[in-house]
Amino acid sequence: MSRREYLKNQKQKGRRLIGxxxxxxxxxxLWAFNSLPAEIWDPxxxxxxxxxxxxxxxxxxxxxxxxLILQGKGDMLDGFLFPHTCDSIQNMxxxxxxxxxxxxxxxxxxxxxxxxxxxxxxxxxEQLKSLVSRLERDLGPMDENELRRRVEQGHHLxxxxxxxxxxxxxxxxxxxxxxxxxxxxxxxxxxxxxxIPLLEDFLKASRGGDGKGPGVILSGVLPxxxxxxxxxxxxxxxxxxxxxxxxxxxxPMHTTMAQDPFEALVDSYFAMPPCTTKDSPLKGxxxxxxxxxxxxxxxxxxxxxxKFCEPEWFDVPCMAEAxxxxxxxxxxxxxxxxQGLSGQLTTRIEAxxxxxxxxxEA
Amino acid sequence: MSLVKRARYHFMKDxxxxxxxRLSGAGRKKGPGRPKPGFGPxxxxxxxxxxxxxxxxxxxxxxxxxxxVAWVTSGAPVEILRPFGFYTxxxxxxxxxxxxxxxxxxxxxxxxxxGYHQDLCSYARIDLGHFLSGKTPVGRLPRPDLLFASNxxxxxxxxxxxxxxxQLKIPLLLFDTPYNFExxxxxxxxxMVRQLEEMIPVLEEVSGRRFDSRKFQEMTGISRDSSxxxxxxxxxxxxxxxxxxxxxAFIHLAPIVxxxxxxxxxxxxxxxxxxxxxxxxxxxxxxxxxxxxxMWDNIAIWYKVRDFSNLFAERGMNFVTxxxxxxxxxxxxxxxxxxxxxxxxxxxxxxxxxNSLDHRLQLMERLIKEYHVDGLVIHSAKSCKPYSVGQYDxxxxxxxxxxxxxxxxxxxxxxxxxxxxxxxxxxxxAFFETLEG
Ligand code: SF4
Numbered sequence: 001m002s003r004r005e006y007l008k009n010q011k012q013k014g015r016r017l018i019g020x021x022x023x024x025x026x027x028x029x030l031w032a033f034n035s036l037p038a039e040i041w042d043p044x045x046x047x048x049x050x051x052x053x054x055x056x057x058x059x060x061x062x063x064x065x066x067x068l069i070l071q072g073k074g075d076m077l078d079g080f081l082f083p084h085t086c087d088s089i090q091n092m093x094x095x096x097x098x099x100x101x102x103x104x105x106x107x108x109x110x111x112x113x114x115x116x117x118x119x120x121x122x123x124x125x126e127q128l129k130s131l132v133s134r135l136e137r138d139l140g141p142m143d144e145n146e147l148r149r150r151v152e153q154g155h156h157l158x159x160x161x162x163x164x165x166x167x168x169x170x171x172x173x174x175x176x177x178x179x180x181x182x183x184x185x186x187x188x189x190x191x192x193x194x195x196i197p198l199l200e201d202f203l204k205a206s207r208g209g210d211g212k213g214p215g216v217i218l219s220g221v222l223p224x225x226x227x228x229x230x231x232x233x234x235x236x237x238x239x240x241x242x243x244x245x246x247x248x249x250x251x252p253m254h255t256t257m258a259q260d261p262f263e264a265l266v267d268s269y270f271a272m273p274p275c276t277t278k279d280s281p282l283k284g285x286x287x288x289x290x291x292x293x294x295x296x297x298x299x300x301x302x303x304x305x306x307k308f309c310e311p312e313w314f315d316v317p318c319m320a321e322a323x324x325x326x327x328x329x330x331x332x333x334x335x336x337x338x339q340g341l342s343g344q345l346t347t348r349i350e351a352x353x354x355x356x357x358x359x360x361e362a
Numbered sequence: 363m364s365l366v367k368r369a370r371y372h373f374m375k376d377x378x379x380x381x382x383x384r385l386s387g388a389g390r391k392k393g394p395g396r397p398k399p400g401f402g403p404x405x406x407x408x409x410x411x412x413x414x415x416x417x418x419x420x421x422x423x424x425x426x427x428x429x430x431v432a433w434v435t436s437g438a439p440v441e442i443l444r445p446f447g448f449y450t451x452x453x454x455x456x457x458x459x460x461x462x463x464x465x466x467x468x469x470x471x472x473x474x475x476x477g478y479h480q481d482l483c484s485y486a487r488i489d490l491g492h493f494l495s496g497k498t499p500v501g502r503l504p505r506p507d508l509l510f511a512s513n514x515x516x517x518x519x520x521x522x523x524x525x526x527x528x529q530l531k532i533p534l535l536l537f538d539t540p541y542n543f544e545x546x547x548x549x550x551x552x553x554m555v556r557q558l559e560e561m562i563p564v565l566e567e568v569s570g571r572r573f574d575s576r577k578f579q580e581m582t583g584i585s586r587d588s589s590x591x592x593x594x595x596x597x598x599x600x601x602x603x604x605x606x607x608x609x610x611a612f613i614h615l616a617p618i619v620x621x622x623x624x625x626x627x628x629x630x631x632x633x634x635x636x637x638x639x640x641x642x643x644x645x646x647x648x649x650x651x652x653x654x655x656x657m658w659d660n661i662a663i664w665y666k667v668r669d670f671s672n673l674f675a676e677r678g679m680n681f682v683t684x685x686x687x688x689x690x691x692x693x694x695x696x697x698x699x700x701x702x703x704x705x706x707x708x709x710x711x712x713x714x715x716x717n718s719l720d721h722r723l724q725l726m727e728r729l730i731k732e733y734h735v736d737g738l739v740i741h742s743a744k745s746c747k748p749y750s751v752g753q754y755d756x757x758x759x760x761x762x763x764x765x766x767x768x769x770x771x772x773x774x775x776x777x778x779x780x781x782x783x784x785x786x787x788x789x790x791x792a793f794f795e796t797l798e799g
Contacts, residue, residue, distance in 0.1 A: 053754050055772075057481060057744050084541055087517050091719065091751035093543065098720035099755045108543040112553070113513060113520060114536045119556035123540075126549040279513075279520050279536060282528035308481050310747070314521035317477030318528055334479070 003038075003189050007076060010036050010191065016139065018107075019077040021065055021093070022221075023085050023245050023277055025109050026128055026265050028154040030081075031192060032147040033139045038077065039188035041246055042224045042337045043068045053095055059308040060337040061221065062088045069096060079105040079138070085277045086311050105138050107131065113279035115270060125266050148261040153192050154268065155255040160199045161187075162251060167203065169241050169296045171211020175202070177229040177239045184247050185223075214356045215240035215296055219289065219319070220304040220312055222246040227341045228304065228349065235353045240296035243289055244304075245312075249273050276311040285315055286322045293328050299356035300329035302349075307334045329356050363570070364427045371428035375421055382420050383413040400675035402603075402647045405610060407634045414630060415616050419500040425449035426504035430569040433526065435519040436619050437689075437713060438512040438537055439706045441585050442558060444623040445577040446569035451503055452620045454519075456492070457485035461664030461776030463499050470777050472497065483745040484777040486522035493526065506530065508568045512537040514716040516748045533568065535561050539711035543718055546711060554707035579699045582706070585623040586697040591631035592618045593691030598638040599682040600733055603647025604655070605638045608681035609671040610648065612662045618690045653678035654797055655734055657726070659685050659756070660741035660749045663773045663781070677794060683733040685726060689714050692725070719752040723759055730766055737797045738768035744780045769793035 001009070007017055016035040020027075030037045042064055049070035050063040068074050080102070082093035097106045109131055112120035132142055161184070167173045168180065175183070183202050187195050213236040222244055223229055232239060242248040252271040258264040274280035274288050289301065301323045305312050313334075320330045331352040333345060341349075397403050425431050432448040434440055440450060460469055461484075470484055472491030480487075492498050509532060511523040520536055527534035537557055540550045562573050595614070598605050606614075614634060617627040641647075656674070658681050663670065674681065693712045698705035714722055729735065740757055742750045753770065760766045769789050774780035 053752075055742055055744075055750055055754075058747065058751060082543070087748040088751055090517075090541055091748060094719040095752055095755055097543065098718055098723075099752075099759065110540040110543075112540075113517075113538045114557075117557070117560055119553055119560055120538075122556070123549065123553040126553070130547070130549065276521065279517075279524065279538075281534075282524045286528075310482060310518055311521055313479045313482055314486070314518075314525055316479075318525060320477060332477075 004076075007036070007038055007189060011076060015191070016078040017076060018079050018081050019068075019074050020081045021083060021085070021089055022061060023083060024111055024250065024269070024272070024275070025081060025083045026131065026269070028147065028150040028261075028265060029128065029132060029135070029142075031150040031153070032142050033135055035078075035135075035139065036189070036191050037081070039246075040065045040068055040074075041188065041222055043073065044338055045071060045073065054092070057308055058088050058092075059306050061306055061309075062092045064337060065089075066092055066096070069100065069102060074102075077104065079107065081107045081109060084108065084110040086309075088308075088310075107134055111269070111278065115278045115280055121266055121270065124269055125262055128262050128265055144261065150192075151261040151264045151268075152257065153196070155257065155264075157187075157192050157196055157199075158252050158255055158268070160196060160203065164199065164203050165241065165248060165251070167207060168209075168239075169292075171215075171238070171240070172209055173206050174209040175206040176233045177237075178226060178233055179206075180239070181223045181226065181229055181247070188246070209238075211238075212236070213238050214300070214353070214359070215298040216356065217241045217243065217289070217292055217296065217298045217301045218304050219243040219301055220245070221306050221309060222337075223304065224337045225335060225340050228302075231341060231346060231349055232353070235350065237353050237356075240298050241292045243273070243285075243292065245275065245277065249275050276315055282315055282318055286319055289319055290322060290326050293323065293326055298328060299359050300331065300352065302352070303330065303332040305332070305334045307336050329359065363429065367424070367427035368429075371421070371424040374424045378424075379417045379421050383417050397650075398672070398675075400651075400672065400678075401649050405606060405614075405634070405637060407614070407630075407637050410630065410633060411614055411616065414621070414626060418620060422449060422451060422500075422504050423502045430508065431504045431506045432508045432510050433506040433523075434509075435511045435515065435523070437515040437710060437715075438510050439558070439710045440510070441578065441582045441623045441702070441706060442561060443510060443565065444581040444585075445574045446565050446571050448508070448569065449504065450620070451506065453489040454485050455616060455620045456498065456500065456503065457488040457776055458662070458664050460488050460492075460499060462667060464665050464778065465497075465499060466665065466774075466776030467779050469495075469497055480777075480779075481744070483516075483518045483522070484774055485745065486518060488776060489522065490525065493529070507532060508565075509534040510537075511535070512539055512710060514539040514710050514713050516715065516746065518747075533564055535564060537561075537710070539707075539716050541716055542712065542721070546708065550711065551704060551707045554711060555703045558703045558706065579702055581623045582697065582702045583699040584625060584628055586694055586699065588618060588622060588628040588631055589691050589694035589697070591628060591635055593694060595631055595635050595638060596683070596687060596691060598635070598642060601642050602655075602734070603645070603649070603652035604680055604682045605641035605646060605648060607648040607671065607675075608658050608684045608687060609662075609667050611684070611687045612667060615687055615690065622690075647680070649675040649678065649680045651678040652680045654736045655680055655682045657681065657683045657685075657729060657733065657735045657738045658741070659726070659738060659753065660743050661686050661746060661775045663741055663743075663771070664776050665778045666773070666781070673790070679737075679794075679797070681739070683729045683735065685714055685722065685729070688725075688729065715748050719756065722752070723756055726756065726760065727764060730760070730764060735766065737793065738766055739793070740768055740770045742770050742772050744772075744774040745777070746775065767793065767796045
C-alpha cells in the first residue's frame with residue numbers, strides 16, 4: 001500500500017493526520033490523541049511554487065516541505081506540527097502560519113537546545129505539557145493512561161529498532177542497504193500498531209547475513225537520493241550503522257519506564273544520540289561516531305549531506321578529521337534531494353569504495 | 363591570570379592606548395573635512411568613534427592572560443559577564459570590519475580550506491578562518507577563556523561556537539531563547555532565568571571572581587541607558603532632513619554591539635546624540651537634497667556601504683531606518699535593573715530575529731509610518747537565513763498593505779563572491795524608476 005493510500009485508510013479509521021516537519025518531536029503524544037504523525041522530509045515533488053517564497057540558498061528539505069503545502073498535497077492532513085529544528089524550518093513555519101494561512105491548526109514545538117543542563121530537562125517537560133494543552137484545545141482531552149500505553153509502545157519500538165541496528169552492526173542482517181532503509185523509513189508515517197509487527201517480521205526474515213564486504217557508516221540528515229543505497233549494494237558495501245537525523249539519531253540509546261509518562265518521555269529525549277539540531281557538544285558527536293566505528297569495524301564514513309544544511313555542515317570538518325585520525329576513510333557529499341546520482345558523484349563513490357576495499361584486503 | 367600580563371595590560375591601558383588613540387585621531391581633529399558631493403557635512407563624532415574602537419581592538423591584544431576573555435555573540439546578554447571583568451570580543455563585529463575592508467573572501471577561504479563549506483554564514487567563516495590562520499586586520503585577537511552565545515539571532519552562532527569550543531577546549535555558555543512563533547510564555551521566561559542562574563558558577567570559575575549582584579545591577583543599568591540612547595540616536599532620523607543616514611548608523615552601531623554595559627558606550631551615544639540634535643536645530647541633513655526616504659532590511663553589505671551610500675545620495679535618497687540597527691534598541695524598555703534576570707530574559711528573547719515573521723512585518727509597518735519611508739531595499743543575505751527567509755513574502759505584503767515599493771538585492775554580508783554588480787545595478791535602476799515614477 002502506498003503512503004497516500006495508507007494515510008487515507010487511517011483517516012477513514014478515524015485517526016487524525018498531522019503533517020510533521022523534521023526532526024525531533026514526541027510522537028507518543030500524538031498517538032495518545034489517536035492521531036498519526038505523517039512526517040514530511042522529502043516528498044517526491046518538483047519544486048515550483050516554493051521558489052516564490054524561499055531563496056535559492058535554502059535546502060531542499062525545507063523547499064519540498066513548503067512545496068507539499070503549496071501544491072495542496074497536504075489537503076488530507078488535519079494540521080501541521082513544526083518542531084524547532086533550524087533557522088530555515090523556523091522561518092518556513094512562520095511563512096506558513098503567518099502568511100499563507102493554510103486554514104489548519106499549526107502546532108510548534110520548541111525543544112531546548114543545550115541538552116546537558118538541569119534547566120533543559122525541566123523546560124522539555126513543560127514543553128511536552130504545553131503541547132498537550134494546545135492539542136487538547138482542538139482534539140479534546142487526552143487520556144493519561146493512553147499516553148502511558150503509547151509511551152510503553154514507543155519504548156518497545158525503540159528496542160526493536162536497536163535490535164535491528166545491532167544485528168546489522170554485527171554483520172548479522174541479510175537485508176540490502178536499500179531494503180533496510182525502505183523498512184526503517186516507513187516509521188515516518190506508519191502507526192506503531194502496524195509498524196512494530198512489520199519490523200518484527202523484517203528482523204525475523206533478515207537475520208543471518210554473511211557480514212561480507214567493507215562496512216561504512218552514513219552520517220547526515222537522510223538517505224536520499226536513495227540511489228546511493230543501491231549503488232553501495234551493487235558495489236558490495238554494507239552500511240553497518242548510521243548517524244542520520246531521520247533514522248538512527250532518533251532512536252533513544254536506552255529507555256526507562258518512569259512512573260510518570262511525561263518523565264519517561266523526557267528520559268527518552270535525553271537518551272537520544274547527540275545531535276546538532278539539539279546543539280549537543282561537538283565532542284559528544286565525535287565520540288559517538290568513533291564508538292560506532294569501533295563497534296562496527298567500519299572502514300569509512302560517508303557524510304551524506306543535504307546542500308545548504310547549516311547544522312550538519314558546521315560539524316563535518318572536526319568529525320571528518322577525527323574519523324581519519326581513527327584510521328577510517330571519509331567521503332563528503334552534498335546533494336539536493338530526489339535528484340538521483342550524477343555521474344560525477346557515482347565516480348566519487350566508486351573511488352571511495354575501491355579505496356576502502358583495498359584497506360579491507362590489507 | 364599572570365601578574366606580568368596584568369601589569370602590561372594596565373600599562374597599555376593607561377599609557378599605550380591613549381597614545382594610539384591620539385595617533386588614530388591625528389589629522390582628523392579639525393572635523394570630518396569637506397563634504398562629499400551629494401552629502402551634507404560629515405559627523406564630527408566619527409573621529410571619537412574611531413578612537414574608541416581602535417582602543418578596544420588595540421587593548422584586546424594585551425587582554426589575554428591579564429583578564430578573562432570571552433568571545434560573545436551580538437545578541438547575547440553580555441551584562442551578566444560584565445561584573446566578572448571579562449574582556450569581550452565580538453567576532454561578528456570583527457567579521458563586519460573584515461567585510462568592510464574587503465577581506466571577507468580571503469579569510470573565508472582559510473576556513474574553506476579546512477572543510478568549512480562556502481555556503482555557511484560568512485561571519486562564521488571569517489572567524490574560523492581567522493582562528494585557523496591567525497589573519498586579521500586588527501593585529502591580533504586574544505584567545506578566549508569562555509564562549510558566550512545566544513540563539514536569539516540565529517542557530518548558526520551556536521553551531522559556529524560549538525566548533526570553537528571543541529577546538530579550544532573551553533566552556534561554551536549558551537543562552538537558549540525559545541523562538542516566539544506565538545507569544546512568549548511564563549515557562550519560556552522561567553527557563554531563561556534558570557539558565558542565567560546556572561551560568562553564575564561557571565563564570566565564577568572561569569574568571570576567578572565572585573558574582574557581585576550590585577555591580578551586575580549597576581552595569582545592567584548602564585547597558586539599558588546606552589540602548590535607550592542608541593534608540594534616541596536612531597529616532598533623530600525621523601526628522602526631515604535626517605541628520606544622519608543608516609549607513610552612518612551601521613558604523614556607529616559598533617559600541618552598542620561590542621561595548622554594551624560599559625560606560626564608554628553610554629558616553630559615546632550621549633555625545634553623538636548631542637551632535638545630531640544640533641544638526642537638527644540647524645537643519646543640517648546627512649545628504650544635501652533629501653527627496654526620498656528609504657528603509658533597509660537585513661545586515662549591511664559591508665563591502666558596499668560606501669558605494670551604496672554614494673549611489674543613493676546622488677539621487678537625493680536617504681536611508682532613514684533599518685530593521686537591523688533597530689535591533690539593539692527595540693526591546694530595551696523591558697530591561698529593569700531591579701529584576702535583572704527576568705527582564706534580561708524578555709529583553710533578549712523578544713528581539714526581531716527571535717520573533718515570528720508577522721512580528722517583523724508589523725515592526726516594519728510601524729517603522730515605515732514613523733520614519734515616513736517611501737521605499738524599501740531588501741538585502742537577501744546568503745549568509746543569514748533567519749534574516750532572509752520570508753523576505754519575498756514581506757516584500758509582497760508591504761506592497762499590498764502600504765503600497766511601498768521595494769527591491770531585493772541578492773548579496774552577502776561580507777563575501778563579495780556572492781554579489782553581482784551588474785544584476786544589482788539593473789535591479790536598482792528599475793527601483794529608482796518606480797520610486798521616481
Ligand atoms: S549573519 Fe545571520 S546567520 Fe550569521 S551570525 Fe549573524 S544572524 Fe547568525
